[in-house]
Amino acid sequence: MTGRSDKENDEQDNRGAESPNKSQGKGKVKGEKRVTFPPDEQIVSGFAEHKNTDRNVDSSLTLTEVSLAYRRSCDRHQVEPRNLVLEQLKCAVFAAASTVAVYKLCEIHNSRWAAAAARSPRRSARQARGRGCGGPCQCAGMGERLDHRSCEALEVILKSLHFDFINLRAARLEENGAASLLDMILYYESTTHLDMSDNGSIGASAWRALAHLIKQVGLTLDMCDIPVVDYRGQSLAKALQSSRLTVLYLDNTHLSGTPLFSLVGALKTNRHLKELHLAGNQLNCYQDSMQLGDLLRYNDTLKILQLSHNAVADAGLEELCEGLRWQTAGLKVLLLRNNRITFHGMEHLTKTLPALRVLEVLDLSENGVGNEGVQMLKEPLITNHSLRHLGLGRTHMTCEGAVALAEYLAESRQMVHLDVRDNDVRVGGLMALALALRINGSLTTLDLDPTPIDEQWKSVIAGRQSRCGE
Numbered sequence: 001m002t003g004r005s006d007k008e009n010d011e012q013d014n015r016g017a018e019s020p021n022k023s024q025g026k027g028k029v030k031g032e033k034r035v036t037f038p039p040d041e042q043i044v045s046g047f048a049e050h051k052n053t054d055r056n057v058d059s060s061l062t063l064t065e066v067s068l069a070y071r072r073s074c075d076r077h078q079v080e081p082r083n084l085v086l087e088q089l090k091c092a093v094f095a096a097a098s099t100v101a102v103y104k105l106c107e108i109h110n111s112r113w114a115a116a117a118a119r120s121p122r123r124s125a126r127q128a129r130g131r132g133c134g135g136p137c138q139c140a141g142m143g144e145r146l147d148h149r150s151c152e153a154l155e156v157i158l159k160s161l162h163f164d165f166i167n168l169r170a171a172r173l174e175e176n177g178a179a180s181l182l183d184m185i186l187y188y189e190s191t192t193h194l195d196m197s198d199n200g201s202i203g204a205s206a207w208r209a210l211a212h213l214i215k216q217v218g219l220t221l222d223m224c225d226i227p228v229v230d231y232r233g234q235s236l237a238k239a240l241q242s243s244r245l246t247v248l249y250l251d252n253t254h255l256s257g258t259p260l261f262s263l264v265g266a267l268k269t270n271r272h273l274k275e276l277h278l279a280g281n282q283l284n285c286y287q288d289s290m291q292l293g294d295l296l297r298y299n300d301t302l303k304i305l306q307l308s309h310n311a312v313a314d315a316g317l318e319e320l321c322e323g324l325r326w327q328t329a330g331l332k333v334l335l336l337r338n339n340r341i342t343f344h345g346m347e348h349l350t351k352t353l354p355a356l357r358v359l360e361v362l363d364l365s366e367n368g369v370g371n372e373g374v375q376m377l378k379e380p381l382i383t384n385h386s387l388r389h390l391g392l393g394r395t396h397m398t399c400e401g402a403v404a405l406a407e408y409l410a411e412s413r414q415m416v417h418l419d420v421r422d423n424d425v426r427v428g429g430l431m432a433l434a435l436a437l438r439i440n441g442s443l444t445t446l447d448l449d450p451t452p453i454d455e456q457w458k459s460v461i462a463g464r465q466s467r468c469g470e
Contacts, residue, residue: 044441061160063089069156069229077149081275085157145463151177158190165193169222182209188215195222197249207232218272220247233259240266245273250305256288258342264291266297266396279335289316296323300330308337308363314345321352324359332358337391338366343373353380355385363391365419374401382411390415394422402429406436411441 014394016271058294067089074081075344115394146168166185174179185191186209195211196202214221228250230234240248255263267273283289289312295302312320317336324331346369369377374397381387392405402425410414425433430448437443 009222016391023315030223039191040048066157066160066242069160071152073156074143074150074152077153079149079153080286083152085154087159108320125322130461135408145172146177146181148174149178151181154181155184158184159188162189163191165195166191168199170198171194173199173202173206175201175206178202178206179209180255182206182213184203186213191219191223193220194442195226197226199221200226202226204231206234207235214239214243214245215440216244218244218246221245224249224251224253228253228254228259233262237266240270240273242271243270245275247275248273248310250281251277253301255281257305260288260291264295265409267295267302270446271301273302275304275306276302277304278310279306279310283312283316283414283416284317285311285313285316288312289319293323294318296320297326298332300327303331304333304335305331306335306337307339310339312336312339312341314342314348317341317345318348321348324352325355326414327356327358329358333361334360335361335363336362336367341367341369343368343370343376346373351381353377354383358382358384359386361389362387362397363389365391367395369395369397371396371401371404375404378404381408385414388414389417391419393419397423399424399426399429399432401425406432409433409436409440412440413442415440417441417445417447420444421447421449425449425450 021350023190066085070085072083072088143316151173168181173196178196179202185194223236228234233255243266250263253259260281267276283292288310292305292307296305315337320334320336324334341364345367369392373395374392381390392401395401397420402420404431405418406422409418425448431449433446437446
């Protein structure tokens with residue numbers, strides 16, 4: 001018997017395995033089987049929605065049961081129930097919803113919060129908006145502290161109810177408590193508007209929880225009166241790169257310099273944020289304004305930019321105007337109240353206004369525009385066809401500037417709101433505005449000071465105001 005190597009044996013086995021396949025291939029001439037598929041629109045005949053049962057939301061609980069559960073939770077965590085929370089639960093009005101129990105909670109204001117709201121028109125305006133949306137919840141009074149255990153006790157409420165507004169302003173949150181609350185709000189999707197303002201003691205873990213929240217939930221977030229510097233600014237900027245936030249309030253957060261650079265770098269590619277509020281951040285006319293100009297150049301989804309009470313000045317306005325020229329379908333509201341802008345800055349606006357196609361609201365109040373600046377803006381305003389609201393209150397304007405505005409109103413067909421309050425506009429300027437209103441058919445609101453005038457003009461102004469009201 002002749003011996004064979006292993007290699008020869010393997011080759012023979014391979015040939016033997018291939019031979020049946022070849023013979024079968026030759027015999028397959030007729031009777032081949034073919035597979036056909038229906039048209040694309042007929043492949044899926046139906047589907048069923050997946051029911052999320054993991055979160056175990058107690059949507060069937062009544063408000064009384066939620067209140068009792070909250071009391072038991074407070075006993076378990078050895079803390080006193082918050083009277084403010086209990087009072088809001090008592091005042092709640094059930095509102096039907098499709099899958100989640102949605103409750104309208106009436107806001108309970110203590111004296112300290114009411115006084116703070118009176119001192120801050122911006123805060124009171126936002127609070128009024130919260131009440132209007134139908135479900136605010138104030139978890140602590142102004143300056144009332146929420147410690148870690150008090151935050152943990154709120155979980156039974158956050159998992160049972162959905163709120164349109166949760167107010168945690170000035171609750172003196174500590175790091176662990178804030179992190180726990182943010183994790184709960186994310187897990188149970190408890191709100192669409194969260195106010196965490198004036199809580200400067202929250203630490204690194206809370207900022208990580210906040211970053212995780214804004215990456216996954218589309219909501220309105222207030223983080224005012226908290227210095228967003230160092231790791232806070234870096235954490236927020238990194239989260240905003242893929243954030244689903246729609247509205248962000250960062251008023252008075254010390255954003256000037258490096259924090260603003262990081263923020264703008266993240267928002268250049270963000271496609272979800274619609275409103276950005278940066279009032280009172282001491283933004284300067286150099287690097288800060290340059291960064292904001294770049295933001296307007298590369299971001300075309302931002303609709304509202306609030307820059308009031310900063311130091312943009314004339315040089316900064318030039319940078320903003322350079323960015324505005326790139327806006328073809330984005331920014332509609334630009335607020336520049338009290339920014340140290342003079343009539344020299346109007347030179348940049350005169351070059352930009354005729355080319356703007358989307359900007360509808362421009363507020364230049366409390367700036368040194370003066371009569372000369374208003375006269376410079378007259379022709380560009382006539383050429384512009386998008387601007388509908390113009391704020392020129394307290395701009396050192398007199399009758400001369402009012403006459404220039406009257407000449408513009410006589411030509412305008414889209415302006416609906418003009419504010420010229422807190423200016424030295426007397427009878428001559430009022431007469432020019434009254435005559436312009438006889439021609440203008442679009443203006444509905446003209447804000448004037450209640451200046452004493454002669455009886456001769458009272459009937460004229462009253463007639464024009466009633467016409468605006470129609």
